[in-house]
Amino acid sequence: MNKPIKRVVIAGGGTAGWMAAASLSKLLGKHLSVTLVESDLIPTVGVGEATIPTLHILHQLLGINEAEFMASTNATFKLGISFENWRDVGKDYIHSFGYLGQECWACGFHHFWRKGQELGIAKDIGDYCLEHLASREGRFAIMANQDLNHAYHLDAGLYAKYLQELAFKHGCVRVEGKIDHVNLDENDGFITGIRLDNGKLVEGDLFIDCTGFRALLIEQALHTGYDDWSHYLPCNSAIAVQTETVGTPPAYTRSIARESGWQWRIPLQNRTGNGLVFCDKYMTDEEAIDTLMNNIEGKPLNQPRVIKYKTGSRRKHWNKNCIAIGLSSGFIEPLESTGIHLFQKSIVRLLQMFPHTGINDADVAEFNKQTKEEIDNIRDFIILHYHLTDRRDSAFWRYCASMPIPDTLTHRMALFKQSGRVFKKAEELFGESSWVQVMMGQGLIPDQYHPIVDMMTEQELQAFLTNIEQNVKKKVASWPPHMQFIDHYCKSKMM
Ligand code: FAD
Numbered sequence: 001m002n003k004p005i006k007r008v009v010i011a012g013g014g015t016a017g018w019m020a021a022a023s024l025s026k027l028l029g030k031h032l033s034v035t036l037v038e039s040d041l042i043p044t045v046g047v048g049e050a051t052i053p054t055l056h057i058l059h060q061l062l063g064i065n066e067a068e069f070m071a072s073t074n075a076t077f078k079l080g081i082s083f084e085n086w087r088d089v090g091k092d093y094i095h096s097f098g099y100l101g102q103e104c105w106a107c108g109f110h111h112f113w114r115k116g117q118e119l120g121i122a123k124d125i126g127d128y129c130l131e132h133l134a135s136r137e138g139r140f141a142i143m144a145n146q147d148l149n150h151a152y153h154l155d156a157g158l159y160a161k162y163l164q165e166l167a168f169k170h171g172c173v174r175v176e177g178k179i180d181h182v183n184l185d186e187n188d189g190f191i192t193g194i195r196l197d198n199g200k201l202v203e204g205d206l207f208i209d210c211t212g213f214r215a216l217l218i219e220q221a222l223h224t225g226y227d228d229w230s231h232y233l234p235c236n237s238a239i240a241v242q243t244e245t246v247g248t249p250p251a252y253t254r255s256i257a258r259e260s261g262w263q264w265r266i267p268l269q270n271r272t273g274n275g276l277v278f279c280d281k282y283m284t285d286e287e288a289i290d291t292l293m294n295n296i297e298g299k300p301l302n303q304p305r306v307i308k309y310k311t312g313s314r315r316k317h318w319n320k321n322c323i324a325i326g327l328s329s330g331f332i333e334p335l336e337s338t339g340i341h342l343f344q345k346s347i348v349r350l351l352q353m354f355p356h357t358g359i360n361d362a363d364v365a366e367f368n369k370q371t372k373e374e375i376d377n378i379r380d381f382i383i384l385h386y387h388l389t390d391r392r393d394s395a396f397w398r399y400c401a402s403m404p405i406p407d408t409l410t411h412r413m414a415l416f417k418q419s420g421r422v423f424k425k426a427e428e429l430f431g432e433s434s435w436v437q438v439m440m441g442q443g444l445i446p447d448q449y450h451p452i453v454d455m456m457t458e459q460e461l462q463a464f465l466t467n468i469e470q471n472v473k474k475k476v477a478s479w480p481p482h483m484q485f486i487d488h489y490c491k492s493k494m495m
Contacts, residue, residue, distance in 0.1 A: 002357070002358035002359075002360075003205060003358050003359075004205070004356060004357055004358060005032070005205045005206045005354070005355055005356055005357075005358070005359070006031070006032060006033065006205055007032070007033045007035070007203065007204040007205045007206070008024055008032050008033070008034050008035070008204060008205070008206045008207075008208065009035050009036075009037065009194060009202055009203075009204030009206070009207050009208070010024075010034065010035070010036040010037070010207075010208040010210055011036075011037050011038075011179060011194060011207065011208065011209055011210060011211050011216060011217055012036075012037075012038055012209070012210035012211040012212060012216075012326070012328070013036055013037075013038030013044070013160065013164070013174070013210070014044035014045060014160060014210060014212055014326060014327075015044070015048055015156055015159060015160050015163070015326065015340060015343065016210040016212075016325045016326025016327070016328075016343045017036055017038065017160075017208075017210035017325075017326065018036070018160045018161075018163035018164045018167060019058070019163050019325075019340075019343055019344060019347060020210060020325050020343075020347050021034055021036045021163070021164070021167035021172045022062055022163040022164075022166040022167040022170070022172070023058065023061070023062065023347045023348075023351065024172075024208075024347075024351070025167050025170035025171050025172040026061075026062055026063075026166065026167075026169075026170040027061060027062075027351055028351065028354060029170050029171050029172075031356065033171075033173070034167070034171065034172045034173070035172070035173045035174075035175055035202060035204065036167070036172055036173070036174050036175070037174075037175045037176075037177065037179060037194055037196065037202055038174065038175075038176070039176065039177060039178040039179070040176060041178060042178065044156070044157070044160065044212070045212055045213070045307060045327065046156055046157060046240070046305075047156060047238070047240050047273070047275065047307065047334070048156045048334070048339050048340055049153055049154055049155065049156050049266045049268070049273045050078060050081075050151075050153055050253045050264070050266050050334070050337040051078065051151040051152050051153075051154065051337055051340050051341070052097070052151045052336070052337050052338065052340075052341050052429075053097050053149050053150060053151045054341050054344065054345070054429070055151060055152070055340065055341065055344060057344065057348065058344040058347065058348065061348070062166060064166075066490070067489050067490040068490075069162060070152065070154075070486075070489075070490035071490045071491060071492055071493050072158060072162050072493060073152075073154040073155050073158040073159045073162055074154070074155045074158060074268045074269040074270045074271075074492045074494060074495075075152040075153060075154040075155070075268065075269065075490070076152065076153045076249050076251065076267055076268060076269055076482070076483075076486060077140050077150050077151075077152065077153075077251045077482060077485075077486070078097075078150060078151045078152055078153050078251060078252060078253060079096055079097055079098070079131040079132075079134055079135045079140070079148065079149070079150055079251045079252055080094050080095050080096030080097050080098075080131055080132065080135050080252045080253075081094070081095050081252060081253045081254075081255050081336070081337070082094050082135070082250075082252050082253070082254050082255065083095060083255050083257070083385070083438075083441060084254065084255065084256045084257065085256060085257040085258075085391075086255070086257045086262075086385060086389060086391075086441070086442065087389060087390055087391075087441060087442050087443045088389070088390040088391055088443075089391065089393065091390075091443075093126075093437070093440075093441030093442075094126055094132050094135055094136070094252065094437070094441075095336075095434060095437045095438050095441065096126065096129055096131040096132035096135055096149075096252075096437065097131050097148075097149035097150065097151065098129040098130050098131030098132055098148070098149050098433065099129065099149075099433050100113070100125060100128055100129050100433050100436060100437070101113065101128040101129070101468050102464075102468055104452065106450055106452045107420070107421070107449075107450035107452060107453075108420070108422065108432055108433075108436060109128065110125065110420060110436050110440065110446070111420050111446075111449040111450040111452075111453050112449070112453050112456075112461065112464065112465065113125055113128065113465070114420060114445070114446060114448075114449040114453075115449050115453045115454075115461060116461060116462075116465050119458060119461070119462075121458075121461070121462045121465060122465055123465075123469055125437070127469050127472065127473070128465070128468050128469055128472060129433075129472065130148060130472055130475060130476060131148055131149055131150070133472050133473065133476045134148060134251065134476050134479065135250070135251055135252040137476055137477075138248065138250060138251065138481055138482050139251075139476050139477075139479040139480065139481060139482060140251050140479060140480070140481075140482040140485045140486075141478075141479035141480065141485060142485075142489070150251075151337070153249075153253065153266045153267055153268055153273075154268070155268055175196070175200065175202055176198075177196030177197060177198045177200055178196060178197040178198075179194050179195070179196060179197075179211070179216055180195060180196065180197045181194075181195040182194055182195075182216065182217055182220070182221035183195060183201075184221060184222075188320070189222070189320060190320045190321045191204075191207045191217060191221065191222075191320065191321055191322055194207070194217075205321065206321050206322075206323070206355070206359075207321060207322045208322075208323050208324075208325055208350075209322055209323070209324045209325070209326075209328045209329075210325055210326045210328060211328050212326060212327040212328060213309060213327050213328070213331070214328070215314070215324065215327075215328040215329075216328075217322045217324075217328075218314060218319060218322050218323075218324040218328055218329070219314070219328070221322075222319050222320060222322055224314055224315055224316050224319045224324075225314070225315035225316075226310070226312050226313070226314055226315065226330070227312050227313050227314075227315060227330075228310055228311075228312040229311045229312045229313070229332075229379060230310060230311055230312070231403065231404065232311075232379065232383050232403065232404075232405065232406065233311040233332065233333055233379070233382060233383060233386070234279040234281065234396070234399065234400070234403075235261050235277045235278055235279045235311070235333055236279055236280055236308065236309060236310060236311065237277070237278055237279070237280045237285065237288065237306065237307065237308055237309070238275050238276065238277045238306075238307045238309070238334075239275060239276045239278075239285070239288050239289055239292050239304050239305065239306055239307075240273070240274070240275040240304065240305050240307065241274050241275070241292060241293070241296065241300055241301075241302060241303070241304040241305070242271050242272065242273055242274070242300070242301040242302050243271065243272050243274055243296050243297065243298035243299060243300050243301060244271060244298035244299045244301060245267060245268075245270070245271055245272050245298055246272075246297040246298045247297070248481070248482070248483055249267030249268070249269070249272075249482070249483060250267060250482070251482040253265065253266055253337065255335065256295070257391070258276065258278070258291055258295075259282075259283070259291070259393070259394045259396065259397075260278050260279055260282035260283040260288075260394060260395075260396035261276060261277045261278030261279060261283070261288070261396070262276070262277055262278075262335070263275065263276045263277075263291075263292060263295060264276075264277070264334065265297075269486065269491070269492040269495060270492060270494065270495055271298075271301060272296075272297070272298060274292065274296050275292070275334075276288050276291055276292040277333060277334065277335070278291075279396060282394070282395055282396040282399075283396075285306050288306075289304050289306075292304060309327075309331050309333075310331075311331060311332060311333055312330055312331070313329070313330035313372070313375050313379075314328070314329045314330045316364075316368050317329050317346065317367065317368055317371045317372075318364045318367045318368055318371075319364075320359075321359055323346070323350060323367075325343050325346045325347060325350075326339075326343050327339075329342070329346065329371075330375065332375065332378055332379055332382055333382060335382050335385060336378070336381065336382060336385075336430075338378050338382075338429065341429065342374070342375065342378075345371075345374065345429075346371060349367060349370060349371065350367070353366065353367055370427050373425075373426070373427040373428075374427045374428070374429060376406075376408070377425060377427065377428045377429065377430070378429055378430070379406070380405075380406055380408055380409040380412070381429075381430050381434070381435070381438070383405055383406070383409055384409060384412075384413070384435075384438055384439065384442065385438060385442065386400040386403075387400055387401065387403065387405050387409075388413065388439065388442040388443065388444055389401055389442060389443075390443060412435070413439070413444060416435070416436075416439050416444060416446060417444055417446060417447060418446070418447055418448075419446065419447075419448065419450075420446030420447075420448065420449055420450065422435045422436060422439075
C-alpha cells in the first residue's frame, strides 16, 4: 500500500486511455513510466463527438493549440445544444454555454426577465445571451478580450490519435495485445500486472482502467460494483451512423426528442455524426434503426451500429491501486455531452492527488467522494430533461413524466418553482445559467421574482432589458458566419 508509485499502466486506448496517457506523461512523466496497453482487434466505441467548455482546462494543461487541434480533428465550434420536441412536440429551446443577462448580487437575471415578461416588455430569454443568439444566428468569433464560452464537435477517432501523438512525444510507451488476465497480489488484492494473449506481462504500481464498458480491471478483476440508474434514465441503447453534411454546419448540437428516446446531430467540418438514444423496452433495435435512418439528412457513410449500455456509476472510481476513467467508470448518457468532461475531470483530480509516495485510504476516499458528488449532480440534471416534460404521446414519455426522481432533484425543482432560486453546489458542473435555461425551456416558470427587481421602476426595467438585448444583438451581428470563421482559423487538414 505504501509503495512509491513509479510505473503507471493504462489499460485501453480509446478517448479516455489516450487522454490519461497524454496527461500523465506530459504533466508527471519525468518521475513516472507510463505504459498504455491496447488491442487493435478490439475497436473503440467510436462515438463521443460533442464536448463542453471545460475541455479547455485540460487542453491548456496539455499546451494544445486550439486552431491546430481543430484542424486535426475536423472540429467545429459548439455554443450549446438545441433541444427540440423535449418540452412537447413542436416546442424547442437552446441550452447555451453562456450566461443570461447581467449578474446581480441578490438573484439571477431571470428574476428581472420574469417581471419583464409579466409586463410584456421582455423578449425571448435567449436574446439576452451572446452564446444563445450567436447559435441561432450561426455566427462565431474569438476576440482578444471577450471569449465566447465554447466547446467543440470533433471526430472521436482523430481526437484519440491526436492525444496519442502527444502521449508518445512525452514518452508514453504503447504495448499491443489483448488483455486476458489481471494478476492480483494474494495478500492485499492489489493489481500487480496485466497478462496479454501474446504472453507478455505488463507490471505496474498504479493501473488506470480505460477498457470501456468491459471494465476489465475495476469490475471483472476487482468486483467493485455498479449503481444501476435505469429506473431514472431508462434509455439503454444507441444507434450511431455518420452521414454526408447537408447545408451549413450549425455551432450547436441538435437533440431531437423522438417517440422513445432522442436523436443527436453533431456537425463536423467534413461529415455529420448522427445517433438515436432509446429504451429497448419501448422500441426494438430494428424500429430504432428505421427511425434514425428516416430522419437523417445526408447520404450515410457507414452502416448503422447498435451500442448497448446500462446507465449508472461504478460504486468506487478508485479501488485499491486501480482508477477507472472513461466508460469503465460508468455512463450517464450523452444528452449533455458530459462523458469526455468526466474523463478529464478524473484525470485532473488524479494529477492533483497523485499518490507518489504510496496509496493511502484518505486520498482514495476523497477522490471517490468528489467524483461521486459530481456524477450525482450531473445525473440529476440529465433526469430533469426527461422528467419535466408535457409529452404524454407515448408509453416512454408517460413513464419519464411519472417516474420516481431523486429527492435532490425534487428539491431543486420545487425551489425554482416557488422562488426562482437556484444554487450551484460544490463539485457541480452545471451552473445557475444551465439549470435556468433547461428548467424554463422545459416549461417550469417561477411563481415569483425577487423583491429587489421592484427597486426598479417599469421604465428602468425596460431600459435595463433593452440595453442588454441591444448590446448582445450588436455584438453578434459584427461576427462572421461560423463556417467562415472556421475556414480562416482552423480549416481541416483533410479537406
Ligand atoms: P472505448 O472507446 O470503448 O475504448 C476502450 C479501449 O479499451 C479500446 O482501445 C479497446 O481496444 C480497449 N480494450 C478493451 N478490452 C480490451 C482487452 N481485452 N485487451 C486490450 N484492450 C482492450 N461523450 C461525450 O463527451 N460527448 C458525447 O457526445 C458522447 N456521446 C456518446 C454517445 C454514446 C452512444 C456513448 C455510448 C458514449 C458517448 N460519450 C460521449 C461517452 C464517451 O465520450 C465515449 O464513449 C468515449 O469516447 C469512449 O470511451 P472509452 O475510451 O472509455 O472507451
